[in-house]
Amino acid sequence: MRSVLFLSFALTGCTSLYYDAMEKIGKEKRDILVQRIVDGKKDQEEAKEQFKTTLEAFQSVTGFDGGDLEKTYKKLNGEFEEAEKRADDLSDRIKSIDKVANDLFKEWTAELSTMKDATLRTRSQQLLRSTRTRHQQYILRMKQTERKMTPVLQAFNDQVLYLKHNLNAKAIGSLKASAAKLDNDVSLLVTDIEGSIKEADSFIQSLSTPPQ
Numbered sequence: 051m052r053s054v055l056f057l058s059f060a061l062t063g064c065t066s067l068y069y070d071a072m073e074k075i076g077k078e079k080r081d082i083l084v085q086r087i088v089d090g091k092k093d094q095e096e097a098k099e100q101f102k103t104t105l106e107a108f109q110s111v112t113g114f115d116g117g118d119l120e121k122t123y124k125k126l127n128g129e130f131e132e133a134e135k136r137a138d139d140l141s142d143r144i145k146s147i148d149k150v151a152n153d154l155f156k157e158w159t160a161e162l163s164t165m166k167d168a169t170l171r172t173r174s175q176q177l178l179r180s181t182r183t184r185h186q187q188y189i190l191r192m193k194q195t196e197r198k199m200t201p202v203l204q205a206f207n208d209q210v211l212y213l214k215h216n217l218n219a220k221a222i223g224s225l226k227a228s229a230a231k232l233d234n235d236v237s238l239l240v241t242d243i244e245g246s247i248k249e250a251d252s253f254i255q256s257l258s259t260p261p262q
């Protein structure tokens with residue numbers, strides 16, 4: 051029930067209430083950021099697997115050699131819609147990560163002005179700059195992955211819509227020529243997602259390592 055309440059705060063825009071509630075259980079913005087990046091990794095993994103599954107469904111359709119065409123189409127459409135949902139989930143996650151990171155940096159900057167020890171303040175400023183740079187690199191990589199999903203989803207959508215109005219063996223056969231390109235596009239996307247996940251691991255490590 052508690053987690054549902056926190057999620058409700060976050061989704062309805064009650065950001066300050068959400069942060070206050072999390073602080074009461076010992077979770078600072080840095081902790082929230084780390085958790086959201088971890089969740090982002092999960093979203094990326096799920097998106098990667100779903101894109102592969104959707105490709106396999108498409109390849110299965112192009113290899114159709116008899117059976118229920120309507121059932122085959124519905125399965126492909128279902129896989130496409132799931133891939134679309136995974137992409138949307140990832141987009142929402144990117145926004146939530148960027149939001150809490152920027153709130154953390156704003157708080158961090160304000161707190162610097164209250165520090166009297168010049169040496170500690172300088173160290174903290176350097177750590178803030180480093181963390182902000184790492185975050186920018188990470189978000190850029192996430193957004194690049196997000197953009198690369200768009201043309202692949204569009205290609206899947208085109209195939210699904212074509213089949214929707216041309217449910218016959220001849221139409222399915224005509225799609226075989228695009229199978230190789232889709233295979234290549236999905237392979238490149240999977241590689242990109244895996245690179246983005248590694249970037250997330252590196253960023254999490256930097257956030258979790260105590261400053262020297």
